[in-house]
Amino acid sequence: MIYLDHAATTQMSERAAEAMKEAATVTFGNPSAGYELAAKARAVVNRAKITIACSLGAKDTEILFTSGATEGNNFCLFSGARRAEHPVILISAAEHPSVRECALELKRRGAYVAEIPLLTDGRIDLDAAERFLKEHRDTTVVSVMAANNETGVIQPIKELGDMIRIYAPDCLFHVDAVQYYGYFPINVREWKADLITASAHKFYGPKGVGFVWHRESVNLPPLLYGGGQEEGLRSGTENVPGIAGMACAVEELEQGARKDSGSLYELRDYLKGLLLELEPGITFHPGASSLTVPGIINFSFPGFSGTLMRNRLDVEGICVSTGSACANRKREPSRVLMAMGVSPEEAECSIRVSLGRENTKEQMEETVRAMARITGKR
Numbered sequence: 001m002i003y004l005d006h007a008a009t010t011q012m013s014e015r016a017a018e019a020m021k022e023a024a025t026v027t028f029g030n031p032s033a034g035y036e037l038a039a040k041a042r043a044v045v046n047r048a049k050i051t052i053a054c055s056l057g058a059k060d061t062e063i064l065f066t067s068g069a070t071e072g073n074n075f076c077l078f079s080g081a082r083r084a085e086h087p088v089i090l091i092s093a094a095e096h097p098s099v100r101e102c103a104l105e106l107k108r109r110g111a112y113v114a115e116i117p118l119l120t121d122g123r124i125d126l127d128a129a130e131r132f133l134k135e136h137r138d139t140t141v142v143s144v145m146a147a148n149n150e151t152g153v154i155q156p157i158k159e160l161g162d163m164i165r166i167y168a169p170d171c172l173f174h175v176d177a178v179q180y181y182g183y184f185p186i187n188v189r190e191w192k193a194d195l196i197t198a199s200a201h202k203f204y205g206p207k208g209v210g211f212v213w214h215r216e217s218v219n220l221p222p223l224l225y226g227g228g229q230e231e232g233l234r235s236g237t238e239n240v241p242g243i244a245g246m247a248c249a250v251e252e253l254e255q256g257a258r259k260d261s262g263s264l265y266e267l268r269d270y271l272k273g274l275l276l277e278l279e280p281g282i283t284f285h286p287g288a289s290s291l292t293v294p295g296i297i298n299f300s301f302p303g304f305s306g307t308l309m310r311n312r313l314d315v316e317g318i319c320v321s322t323g324s325a326c327a328n329r330k331r332e333p334s335r336v337l338m339a340m341g342v343s344p345e346e347a348e349c350s351i352r353v354s355l356g357r358e359n360t361k362e363q364m365e366e367t368v369r370a371m372a373r374i375t376g377k378r
Contacts, residue, residue: 002318002363006202007149007179007296007354013204013252016245020206023244031238032227041240048247055250056196057187058213064233065243068210069178070098071223072197073143075212075234076174077102079220080141080195083172087111087140090132092124092155093339094148099176103143112136116144118339121286122153129160133167141172146180150336150352151285152296154180161192172218178202178210182253183261183293194218200242204257204357205249209242260357264294267355267364272297274368278377283346285337295356298337300349304375309351316370321352 029037049060081087174195182203199210226235333347
């Protein structure tokens with residue numbers, strides 16, 4: 001099998017799996033109980049918070065554990081909106097469904113919701129964002145992802161954060177860093193963000209666990225009520241094995257795993273060259289690779305359905321995607337690509353390949369040979 005869908009999920013690293021096993025079988029106590037075994041479980045949770053906080057230039061008291069990005073994004077949007085009687089929400093046209101659907105639900109409940117349009121290169125239109133913030137200085141929440149899950153486009157987060165602080169200083173700025181954190185280090189102070197979400201299974205950690213960084217000075221209502229765990233923000237017994245596995249995956253990032261980003265850029269460009277040799281009419285979204293994270297490449301094979309290509313490659317033992325894994329069951333052209341000005345017909349032909357640490361040039365060559373067989377371009 002050739003696995004080329006790392007933006008959907010990554011294979012858990014061996015170290016992370018070992019850390020999970022130990023937390024599940026050795027330090028398995030309930031962190032809220034009062035005996036020594038429970039204290040050992042609590043220590044695992046506390047160490048994980050310190051590890052993650054250090055990776056962000058943050059405080060351990062600012063880390064909130066969640067079940068993943070969807071829960072984290074829901075918490076940030078809904079809890080942030082509850083700070084105002086008539087919330088004003090601004091998101092980009094490229095947001096993940098776990099942000100966009102929250103915004104649409106808030107709109108149904110009476111919030112004013114607007115979108116920042118995209119430029120043809122996939123980045124947000126900062127001029128449009130500035131105009132909105134000037135007109136709506138009472139904006140409650142701005143939510144923009146650091147890197148897009150379909151195209152890999154990196155957004156100008158620092159510039160947007162500076163702009164928000166000028167025009168809407170009381171606004172909460174939320175950044176979905178799910179597709180960014182595994183590739184590049186983050187310093188929360190530089191981004192001027194208030195809330196950042198991440199999910200462990202996107203950077204070789206376990207599924208079902210993630211974190212939210214929340215600026216210490218920001219007061220938010222709880223996500224879940226109950227026993228008061230997680231500083232009262234998310235009650236319920238902590239997922240200690242998942243937290244241990246995630247912390248181990250973060251340690252691997254901090255100890256050098258992110259250095260693979262450079263080699264992934266090279267591998268992606270190698271694949272791009274092979275694709276153009278196969279079919280010069282292939283269109284890349286966006287065209288300039290410098291705007292994206294290293295692992296994601298999105299392209300349209302002219303006249304060939306993306307869904308058909310994905311299914312045929314699956315038969316060949318090659319895993320790719322036609323867009324967001326969280327929206328793949330919806331038979332509609334990519335909303336993100338169309339927001340970039342891509343036609344519905346071309347968006348229907350799009351394929352997303354997302355590379356990981358274990359991928360090789362030989363796998364890229366085999367993938368393109370398989371595409372040649374599928375399209376009859378041998």
